[in-house]
Structure formats: C-alpha cells, structure tokens
Amino acid sequence: MRVWPYIFSESGSPLEDAMNPAEPHRVPVDGPYFEDLHVGQRFEGAPAVTLTEGLATAHQAIVGCRLPLVLDHGLSRRVIGDPESLGGPGGLAAPNLVWDVAIGQSTLATHTVVANLFYRGVVFRRAPLLGDTLSTVTEVVGLRQNSRRPGRAPTGLAELQIGTVDQHGRPVLDFRRCAMLPLRDAEVDTGHADDLSGAGASPPSHEELRTMISRWDLPAYRAQRPGPHFADLTAGTVFDVAGGDVVSSAPELARLTLNVAKVHHDASASGAERLVYGGHTIGIALHQAVRALPDIVTVAGWHGCDHLGPVREGDTLTSTIEVERLEPLAEGGLAHLRSRVRASRPGHAATDVLDWRYIAVLA
Template identity: 30%
Template sequence: MSKTSAGRFFEDYSVGQVIDHAVPRTVSGGERALHHALYPARHALHSSDVFAQACGLPASPIDDLMAFHLVFGKTVPDISLNAVANLGYVEGRWHRPVWPGDTLRARSTVIGLKQNSNGKTGVVWVRSEGVNQHGQIVLDYVRWVMVRKRDADAPAPDTVVPELRGALDALDLVLPEGLDFTRYDFTLAGEPHRLRDYTVGEVIDHVDGVTVEEAEHMLATRLWQNTAKVHFDLTVRPEGRLIYGGHVISMARALSFNGLANAQMIVGLNGGAHANPCLAGDTIRAWSEVLDVAECDAPGVGAIRLRLVATKGGEPSTLRGEDGRYLPHVLLDLDYWALMPL
C-alpha cells in the first residue's frame, strides 16, 4: 500500500464535503521580515508597533495578505494540488488581526462543482476559513479552482453552482477591536491623503514596477507552504512555471502604497480574478480605481473600496477589450475594502 498521495482530483470532491487541512502554522516576526524582503511593503500599521499602538492596537499585526497566504497555503494540498488554475475569489472577510505568536489552521467546505465540457477538468468552489489557536475565525473567503480529473471517463457529478454575493457592503466589514485613527500620524504614514481626498471613479497610477524573478516567487510560495505543482514543476507546465497568484496580489498591493499609503488594513475581498498568467520575467505594474467610500463605526476610521489591477504593460484604466474579455496585459483584477483615516 502506497504511503504517498497524489492529491485530490475533481472526482474526489462532493458538495457539502468538509476538509480539515493539515499542518497548523505558528506565526512569528520572521514571516514579516521575509514578506518585506519579497515585496516593497511599507504600510505603517503593519511595520511599526509604536504606530499601531497610537492607532489603538496592542501591537503591529502581521500584514492582512500574509494571513491570507498562510491560510490559503494550508488549503493547497487538498484543494489545488492538481489544479490547472485558480480562477477567482469572492466574499472574503478578515474577522480579526493576526499577531506574532498566533497559530493558524484552515478548513474548507465544498460548495459547488461543475465538470467542464472537455471532460478532463472541472471547477470546484470552496469556502475556506482560517482559525486561530482560540478557535476564532481570522478570515474566510470563497474561491473556485479548475482541477484535473484522474479518469476522464469518470461520470460527471451533478452541477451545483453556488449563489455568491457581488460585493460586501461596508456594514459587513469587521473592524479590529480598539482601532482609533483620531491620533493618526500622516507624516509617519508617508502621505497626507485621507478618505475625504478620494473621489469615486478616481484612477490612481501607482507608477512603479517590479520584474518578477523565478527564485523570489518560489521562495514566497514555499514560505506560505503552497505545494501546487504548477508553481514548481516544469514537467507539469512546460510553457513556464506559473507565478502564484497571491505573489501578484501582494506585489500589486505593495506597489499601491504610492498613492494609497493610508489604506492601512484590508478587511474585505469583494471579488478577484487572475486574468492572465504571470511568468518569470514579467514586470508587474499596478493601478487602482476608487469604487466607493464609507464612514465606519470607529473613531476617525473610514473604509475605501478599491479595484486593484496588476498589469504587465498597458495604460492605466484599460482593462477589457470590445469582446468583454480581459486584455492580454492584465494579470489581476481585485476588488477589496481597506480602512483609512477619515
């Protein structure tokens, strides 16, 4: 009897199935240091205990996307080890900050299945939760992924496509306990722009770019314990190792500091799509569009809804062609809520 596992294939999933993912992870300051080495991340709340304490928090939490990657990585061996591609995200919420010393684990529930017309792959929808050592949900989100079939002749399951929300309302957002921006230091944060300085429909070109290299993306993907074959094994994807989509998300978010330095904490993920593959040698650039603004029930705190687009060229605000499809230079289209001083 084999002691190794080839991972789950499309026919191994069933709607309602609950999967508890292996290998809990205790978070340390080492992850923060590596995150800042991998990305040009400079948001003050995630960099300085003193700044965070002035904002009402006990210390600087780890970056919200670090928490996402750690939870996402737990799910990969069970959900997307045999994936062709991760297709999108929706209904993501950060319920509480993650601090160094917290231990995260993950579980997923299968909420949808649909075999593709080629009979060789299918789409699996899951709702995944990250849970800390106290049993508290840290974050949850829905994602859907295209997974290979083990046996192309295996019967197709009944199609179940879940009904998903288009976007979170600002009232759905969970604010960290004690958060208070009334003593917010704009000088230390790096920019003077507060929520009232942004208008719906405004497009911000984040100016800078970063060329992705093989070594850094594989280091990042290993850091999150993401084992998906397409990120490492050229025999699985001879046209090139696919850059982990989360690497693109974190790079674009870090680039967005230039123009959105005060969008401090990500608290909601309305939707996201990896529009085209990213490969080593691509230079990632980013632009954002302001979709909405709202006041929050915390002193001096507001929420800004942003569309973050990562590209490998092209003009800011160009996204789709006349046929409605993403243009070839578009890598990521992410819709999220962040907290910002009023």
C-alpha cells in the first residue's frame, strides 16, 4: 500500500490526501513530520482532561508525590482556601500532574518526535484543583531544518508555544519546548532556517511567580509543618539524595497523560528500546527534591529543563539538588533550585540525563 502524506489543517487535524489512493478504504495514521509544519500552525484537537482523584493516584504511583499540600486536603484548605469557594470540588492537583497533562496534550504536534531537547519559561498562572478540566493549544513559533549528516536520517527542530487553560478559560500554564522531528522525504529542503539559538520564553518574572500564591496563607502552612522552611535555607547548599528510584510503568504514564509520541510506545520508532517520556524523569526529580526539602509547598515555574541523554525503563535515577538563589516574599519565599539527575543500569556507567532549574515555593 502506498502511504499518502497528510495535509494538516490550521487546527492540526490530519486530513487525508485525496490524490487517488491505491486503497481508498485504508487511511494511514501518522505524522506530522517536520515538512508538515509551518510557523503559526496551531494544534488544538487534543482531548480535554479532567483532573480526578483516580488520575492523580495513578500518576503518583508511577512518579511519586510527597508534597504535603497535595496529599493533605485539610492542610490545602487552610492554606489556599475552601475548594468550593475557588471554583473546584477537590484538593490541590500536584504540579507535576498538571505539567505532564499539558505536555501530553501538546504531543499532537510531535507524534513523530525523535527527541525533546528542552523546556523554557514554564509559569503557573493558577494552581488547578482536582475536578478542574485542562485544555491545551500548541502553536509552532519557530522551525529550523538541521544540516544533513552522512548516515543519519534528516531532521528539523520545532519550537513550540504551549498554553493550557481550565474549564473556565482561565490560564493555567504556559511554556515553550523544542522538539526534533524527522522528515518524511529525505530529499526535501523545507527552507526553514529560523534562528533558534535563543529559543524559549524569557525567565519567569518575580511578579509572575508570586501571582499564583498571592492569596495563600503561608504562615498557616508553616504553623502545621516542621520544616525546614524558607528561612532555614542557605544559597549554595547542595543536597545529595541517597538511594535512587527505578523508572517503571513508562508507557502507562505516557498513555495516562495523552502522550502520543511514538518513541514512548513503540521500540521500533526509537531504533532500540522505548524512550521514557521526559515528564517521567522530571516527576521523579521532583519526588527526590521533596525528600531533600520535605516542606516545599509547590512549584511556581521553571527557568528551563534540558534533556542531556535518553532514559530507558528499568534505569535507576539519582539526584543532586542545589539551592541556587533565594528570593524572599512578604511571607516565605521562592527557592531557585537546580536538580541534576543521573541514570544508571547494570553493566553501564551512570550518565547525566537531566538538568532542571525550577522555582519552589516555601513558607
């Protein structure tokens, strides 16, 4: 059967090429490839996702979550207010669940992705509650075809702007990521040559980071939890977390968060073993950071996150967490943290796989 390419609509929905298919009742489901993309193209067809207790529990079982404000709904009510008054029926949703769903919804644009290189400028505009429903729009904002290399399939880089809102249209999360996609036609020259050397949104501002928590009662959190809290931290401190976490249930997490990238589901798409979804590694990194700082209230944003190497199911991940900078607020403050994650497996040397710089809220 001849596999006819897709034409993509402005919304990102694939349309069958009508050019006399040899088997008109067989429709290939694939793409987009790099040459299918253009700047300004929007993908908004991913299903909306309601954050339920079941979804949160399954997610926690795979990547972990020890954030007290997420686990203790009574504490959550004391700190952020009664859920019904905030427009939602449940407790606070874990921040890593929220960003995993948003990233998963954005993979409508990156089904054929070879690798995700980085994330930049992640900002939480509000903190979703269980019961809220998230929708995501992904827009192509930059494209660059990579130089051809002998023995390597041709690829290009796509810079994507991702915006997530709740059921009321209120902004929840926005960020950029850069994905490497293959070309369907090895000979095509797309002419895409955007300068992506400075790709990514500007770092989150102080005002952006404090907006989400401006009405939270951080003294109430501090009164209920033993610490250490913001005043107990020192810039430059590095925490070496003893003991690693094994990466398991990788395709299950991808399915759970609507991540349709082939490399996370089909080993033949990655040339060897399946690649683990980047959000899986980041979620475990947060889980390990909360072991070092057990009274992180939440994560307000990221400066950025670089994937330094592939992670495979069965790898064991270990972290070091550095306190890079401390930014006081009227109550508590923002801790600018850096997690460096290494992966190891029997018979292989440990390798660096993640460099994640993020901003945690402490009381």
